[in-house]
Amino acid sequence: METSAITAIYAECSGLPTPVSADLTEQHVGGQGLRVYTVNSEWSQINLVGGSRLRFMQQWTLLVDHHDDRKTLRTALPPGPCAPLQGELLRCFSPVRGLRAVVRETSGNHQILEIWDSHGLRKSLDLTALNKHGPVYNDAQFGCLSWSECESRLLYVAERTQSSSAESPGKSPCGKTGNVSVLRGVPSHISPGQALWAPGSRVVVFVGWSHEPFRLGLKFCSNRRSALFRLGLDGHCECLSGADVSISSPRLSPDGTTLVYLQGRVFGPHNQCYDLQSKKTSILVDVVNRPNPDSQRVIFSSACRNRKDLFVVDRRTNIVAFLSDNLSEVYGSWKLLTIQKDLMVVCCSSPNTPPTLRVGFLPPSGGTVEWQTLHQPGVTFDLHWTVLDVTPTAEEDNTQYSGLDFGAVLVKPRDDFHGAKIPLVVFIHGGPHSQFPAEWNTTTAGLVHLGFAVLMGFGQDSILSLIGRIGDQDVKDVQRAVTTALQSDATLDPKRLAVIGGSHGGFLSCHLVGQYPDLYRACAARNPVINAATLLGTTLAVMLERSPITHAAQIQVPVLLMLGAKDKRVSPHQGLELYRALKSRDSPVRLLWFPEDGHSLCRVDTQADCFLNTALWLLQYL
Template identity: 25%
Template sequence: MSFLQYSGSSRYYKELVELPIPTSADFISSMIRVSYSIRDHERNAKRTITKTFTLSRPELASVDFEPTLTSTTAQVSSEVQAFTASLSEKRQAILREVSDSNGGKKRYVEVWANSHLEASLEVTKRHGQFHTDEFFKSFSFSPSETALVYTAEANPETVEELDDDPYPKFRFTPHFGETLYTRKRPTLFVFRWRPSGDAKNITRVAKRDLSLTSLSLEQPPSIPVVFGQATFVTETRLYATGYEQTADGKILGVKGCFNKPSSLWELALPDEDLETGLTTECTSVKVNMPGRSSRSPRVLFDTDGTAIALFWLSNPTGGAHASTVSLHSRDLKGESGDRIVVDAVSDPGSNQFPGLYTEYNLANSPFIRYSGETYVFAQSLWRSRPTLISMRAESGSVIDETPLSEGQSLYSWNLLGTDGWGSVVCSRSTPTSPPEVVLLTLKRDGFFGAPRVLDNPLLSSEVQEALDGLSASIIPIPNRHPIETIVIKSKEPVEGYKPICLTIPHGGPHAASTTAFTPSVVAYALEGYTVSLPNYTGSMGFGEKYIQELCGQCGTLDVADCISTVEELIKLGISERQRQVLLGGSHGGFLTAHLIGQYPDIFSAAVMRNPVISAGELCGSDITDWPYAEFGLPFGPGTHVTPDSFAKLYTASPIAYIDKVTTPVLLLIGEDDLRVPPTQGKGYYHALKGRGKTVEMLMFPKETHPIDGVEAARISFEAGRDWFRAFTQKES
């Protein structure tokens, strides 16, 4: 008999998940172009739309003003792979991929000047897919706006090119892991054109005045390096991120990891004239930062297009897969050298800056220049809350631009873009309110005025009323500094049994649960659960000391922190014993499995998504370094599991507690997961099944580690809801 019985679609989940999520913003003249991601259940697809907000403002930045805004909405064609505007905003570029009549794809690079197509080139035969992910995407105009650099997959060598040598076709080429397995030959391409006519009489550039060349190194380094994230500095100089193989020929997965071998490189092209060959050899100089993993180069230009400074992010190489970020700069005028603008913070005091915890990259345009000063803007975790910060380029001083005041909503901030001189577009949300787009504008005193809401999500009255009935708070856990948990619960007074408490430990472990709106989480709260989102030791946003403190103590310290949040909520009367369930994915699944093994009498049901069950058996993971770093073992080229290391990893893993498990378990497994191989969940399923325990498993074809496909995510939510109902209804 199956305990997992479908009870129908959720009243709330679908509407919440289909709300538009703002992803980026571009300032183009007097317009703000905001992009949104949307999940479409009818088409079972993710889509993109844009809204363009037109604003009026005075010529001088020193004048306070209230912009007048109008907006239009457009569907973004699925053909458009990437879009960028030039520094002058006079040109826009598009990478376009079009389906042909034979079921294949045709690819084009286009340059538009106002509404005129100035240059276009079909590049289908020159390379494979465009790479527009956050790790490899390059899409930058040169200062003269007569060249573009972008990243695409190089075509494999053909048998004809290799004098009938068949071996290259089958020779092993490592890829970049989870969700990036198609990235085997990322290559930089430079597209150049000679504009004809003038600004008022733009004509289409003839094909003879176009060129496309791939970039290669004149002297390749001894360890192979693959480039992405390239950006022009001058017509013949670029900076790019170079991802390196390890000495034993591995490429460790980069998704979600800030510690993999990567460096910044300066690339020099031989000449800015049109190239006649298919490949351009460039000289290269590595930005030497031993022991650091660097990425995300961003160039600050003067108003005349002269490069002033380079900024980038770095983390320690090896060790914890995500740690406190450092911001670096290089003076491109040659007046001073490289320096650290913002360094790691070890153990911040109460309410002090905890260090920089950004996304993988800086925003495409992170700069504001005001009153002779340059500021770098970013979103960064400040304990459990993402906030907007500015970092003064000269002094490195950090300002929380959106601080949390007493009695205010727990706003989580996400930077979308800046105009470079006084305006910033962000999205903000709370645990119980979906993202809205806001405009922040500097006043003459150098402080931002009140946020101007540009766009609000549209909710049905039923869902809005339900959300209004929820409250959210951050609860510190006594005697376990700096541990805290975010709690979402009903405002209604409780009579009789308290609601079932659902604890959701985050993955990573070096990630964080935040006060951002998460549709699947709030949907559980609307189903009647009290939801607890603990940030245990090792979570980002609390200081480097606490990230390092977890390494070597996974399976003990993080588990103790999570059970302490359960006990504290019981003590506070927010929840009660025997009314506890668990949900976790990846390292959150690892913690869920540990909690039901170490505390078998507390939890009524558990759901795990792609959990780590036996750390010693992660040889098939794209990040084989992970168990060594997180469980306190040395790792280097050629490292493999030994009897001694396996014994330590086994003892620290949930599999060691398999015989103590009594809690019913539902497993959700992505068949194409390269981060935590499906064998982990399958092995746990069979181990529980063989011991007569209550366990079921859903397998999702073509789903990777997050299981975030539109249909798969919905089914995962509904299955978790129905699993909890099956084992808690008798207690309600």
């Protein structure tokens, strides 16, 4: 196949926009219970020609009937044209007056705080020139932009400078003065983030990450020691949570009486999940417990086996219910973007359905949501997907966690190719604390377009079962999933199997072609862990024994390695070690080196290169 044809397929799959966030404002319109809701959504889209990621905003106006506490969406007006977001780092709408706060970066590397209202730009502050703090954080871990209840102050987190005696968060009053001040009282041994205002605009709540024994990396490792803090504008600070836990995502109830947050074990699983069989839920922590008919239900989206679904949990009964509709077979993934005034904005997708924006009101307890689609993807894909249940054999069963099963998502072309069997690509997720849910995936869609079937998404129900069994149990789990897929689908070709994956997925990919050298015909690994012992700076026999490098002599299949020179998560020397081992044995191996990219290989040009070369590699050897 010509490279231009592969590139065209990738451009079609990767160029679809994805909603990443949403905000809501509400207005009363005369009598008759009619109200107007405005949905402001931010989208991300890849521009393959320009080698960049575009960000733009799109707005919908909803006409809503309010009758006896029942809200019904009457109509959604057609959206206006998309508006590109130039230099915006953070954005937030005030809850009552609909003021729009923006932290923007200019071409001169200055960060500007802007306040917009219905008449245009109301105020602009050059935060860099004020020299109160360093750069404002806009990442998901620390970044925030929060309006106070009185809508006269904004809260954000920024880098501390030598001139400031305390770590940010910074507070920026937005009235006539336009002063910017650094909040005092943040303990010196923590880094604050994810801050928000408590009712009354005199207290803020934030998550603080410990510096002891030193600052640990948080990217891909959200399970570091952290705590929830309450900080008054007078500088008084107190800890609201335990000392040896991992805290994230604090949210305040609409009535301001209850604070809900996620809590997990330090160095435990990176992400918790909800188990429908055991009825276990994430912990709900009531900072203020006051009987009130409002604010009693918590809405969240969470992984549930190989799907992402939308849930509501009633704090009074701990009963958890689904909020997704009977289109669960169409949309395998539901992601909550925001909920305000009981209006939910969600992003739905599946392996054959690109991201779709939908809205619906939270119904009374026991009711169903009347969902309405605001944005349909511009392109649909005629792919078939199904979820397979995988059960390890008795010999593979982990006696400490007996009976664990898991799911795998199989995606393949709908055409039967006139009876010809379909080559299977086993796509393994990284982590190992992550998953491949039944959602839109550019790589998967592109490979299926090229005529491959793709198996993805397997992993243990409990990541704790892997402790001490990395490189053994997880390898057997993948192989069991492959065996299950081949036995359940006669259209798959068992003689044309390949395996691909990144990070821990690359680790398992290399394990599979080393431990099962006669089953696979090709491998493509991105920034794989190859020798776990060298990651610790010492030679540990057990770590070495569990590493793919010990099976290098058994690897017979062609191996494509893609490495980022700036990878701080897994040293690129890991991949180079396997490359040299295979090269010395004259095994077919190719190395792609990306000098400006890191662990995620997330640059637009890098992602395109990786897909093109992976596709060519698989087409050549399958």
